[in-house]
Structures are given as structure tokens and as C-alpha cells.
Amino acid sequence: MQVVSSIVDLEQILTHQHTKMALVPTMGALHEGHLSLVEIAKSKAGFVMVSIFVNPLQFGPNEDFTKYPRDLRSDLGKLAGLGVDLVFAPEVADIYQSKPKEIMANPQLANILCGLSRPGHFDGVCTVVYRLFELMNPSFAIFGEKDYQQLMIIQDMVKSYKLAVEIVPAPIIRESSGLALSSRNQYLSDSQKLAAANIHQVLKRFANDEIDINFARDFLSKLGIELEYLEKHFARTYIAAKVGSTRLIDNV
Numbered sequence: 001m002q003v004v005s006s007i008v009d010l011e012q013i014l015t016h017q018h019t020k021m022a023l024v025p026t027m028g029a030l031h032e033g034h035l036s037l038v039e040i041a042k043s044k045a046g047f048v049m050v051s052i053f054v055n056p057l058q059f060g061p062n063e064d065f066t067k068y069p070r071d072l073r074s075d076l077g078k079l080a081g082l083g084v085d086l087v088f089a090p091e092v093a094d095i096y097q098s099k100p101k102e103i104m105a106n107p108q109l110a111n112i113l114c115g116l117s118r119p120g121h122f123d124g125v126c127t128v129v130y131r132l133f134e135l136m137n138p139s140f141a142i143f144g145e146k147d148y149q150q151l152m153i154i155q156d157m158v159k160s161y162k163l164a165v166e167i168v169p170a171p172i173i174r175e176s177s178g179l180a181l182s183s184r185n186q187y188l189s190d191s192q193k194l195a196a197a198n199i200h201q202v203l204k205r206f207a208n209d210e211i212d213i214n215f216a217r218d219f220l221s222k223l224g225i226e227l228e229y230l231e232k233h234f235a236r237t238y239i240a241a242k243v244g245s246t247r248l249i250d251n252v
């Protein structure tokens, strides 16, 4: 597994690459969910790449950019032995010093759900993903369905810009409690984690029309969880809720 941080080193390796390449874009703090994306990448292409980059453009001023968990050593340990060929772990300056093209997410998809409380978030995601595609030139890129709105926005971007990459959706990986795996679960105490499992239960019951939004809000509030949204769009149901200061999302 080769690990590079500079664009020059990346380009040097990729010019000699003639097999199809699959990319798993991540912000690090890897968990089983990410590792399942690597497995899918391996099934798609002969050369598997993982990017690890905490992208400042997709964090709002009051969000967790500075405290977002960063542990490259531990991430590389998790990837070792999985059959990953290349890890690209650039610094902010590597990615943004040359003023990359700014990409606007489709407002019809971006101005709902997470986009309402995180203005500019999806533009930041699109800008970095476009830049990673430009630098790494994958034939396939694997995105988890946990961030379903992100997945739809990236699919839309690929279509609008006619990019030669196939976006491969990957199913959500959950703990046995139902809690969707997320790097942000690291912020939760044991009791918060227990409470957070109810987010998935409420989501399923609302999706099946067993409860309404007021019941869901009160139920979660009694557990110390603040509901941000619980809505149906595009044949799916989406939730965002705060457990303490940790914002979690899920969908079914």
C-alpha cells in the first residue's frame, strides 16, 4: 500500500497506472462502514485508492472542523492488509493552493434536509470531490448511502459535468442496535450511544407511518435528543438529530 500526500507523488504513481481505478473518498476516522466501501471498490477495479482529507470547505464556522478526529496512523493500520493500492492523504494547501474550480451543488437537491442547517456544505463537498476526481481520475467512486443526500448530489454533479466516473452507492453499515456507523459516533459517551440507537427506531416507525413528527420529536426529546428534521423525499425517509452537541443523520 503506497501512501502519498503530495500531488506530484500522486501523479507520478498514477501515470504508470493502466488498470481501471476505484476511489473511496473519506475524511479519515475510518470505521467498518468505510472498510465495506473498500471491499466494493475491490470488486469494481484492479487498483483501489482511498483519499483521506478533512475538507475545510464543507464545515460551517460553528461546526467541528478543528475537533474532527484525525489519526492517519490508525487509519493506515485499518487499511493495511485490505488490498488497498494507494492512499492519498494531502494537506489543505495541496488541495486548495491552486484555486480549484468551485462547484455549486444542484440547489434543488442541496437546499433541503442537511443543506438548510449547513449552508454551503454541499458546495464544499462537490468542490473537493470534483478536485479529487480531477487529480485521481477514478473509473469508479464509492459513496455510502448513510449520506444519501450527498450521494444524490454527487450523482447529479457527475451527470451535469459529464464526468467519466461511475458513482457506486454502498449500503449503510449499522451497529446491532441499529445505530448507523459514523466517524462522529466517536464523540458519544456510552449512555449517549445507547440513546442514539433510538434515532433509527424513530426513523423506521415514521417511515412506516406508525408515528407522526410530534410524537417523534417528543419521544427523542425525552431521551435528550433534539430532532432537526424527519422528512420524506425521493421515496426515502431522512432524519437528522443532535445527541448533546453531536449531530447524527440516517435514512431508510
Ligand code: PAF
Binding pocket: 025, 026, 027, 053, 055, 058, 125, 128, 129, 147, 150
Ligand atoms: O462523506 C465524506 O466523508 C465526505 O463528505 C467526502 C465525500 C469524503 C468529501 O469530503
